[in-house]
Amino acid sequence: RGERGERIRKRKNRSGNTRQRIASKNIQYMTAEVGYCYGSKHWGKGYASEALRKVIEYLHGEGFPVVTAEHFVSNKASGRVMEKAGMVYEATLKSRVINKIGEREDVLVYVSICE
Numbered sequence: 001r002g003e004r005g006e007r008i009r010k011r012k013n014r015s016g017n018t019r020q021r022i023a024s025k026n027i028q029y030m031t032a033e034v035g036y037c038y039g040s041k042h043w044g045k046g047y048a049s050e051a052l053r054k055v056i057e058y059l060h061g062e063g064f065p066v067v068t069a070e071h072f073v074s075n076k077a078s079g080r081v082m083e084k085a086g087m088v089y090e091a092t093l094k095s096r097v098i099n100k101i102g103e104r105e106d107v108l109v110y111v112s113i114c115e
Contacts, residue, residue, distance in 0.1 A: 025059070031066040032059045036081075043077070049084035056085060060114035067113075072099060073106040082110040 025032045034055055036048060056067050069087060071078035079089075087110035095104040 025064060029066075030064055031068065032064040034059070034067060034069045046084075048081045052081060052085035052087075056087070056112045060112070065114045066111065069110050070107045071110075072097060073108055074099065079108060079110070085112070087112045 024034075034052065036052065038048065042048075052069070059067050067087075068090070069082050070093070071082070073092070083089075089108060090111040091109045093107040093109060096107040097105050099105045
């Protein structure tokens, strides 16, 4: 992304899926946004919150005091993952996305701030 941002990517995972974005950094404002997606057979085992916690830890250690993440309002499990990883609810973005059934949906924003 040039000077203003840089993406962290992970290579093919064990199941052979292509690369997926796990973090996007804004160098100018020293903020990072994280996201994740993984297979349903791994849901409910604590893997996502553990991995998210480590990514947040890493980003804070690299000098990014603000780390954010978002989820569709209908995906309450993702909100719980963010909370378990130490993030706190910050805002609701109204009608921000179109979900997989073609309807507008709110997005909830969570944040981790290291001071």
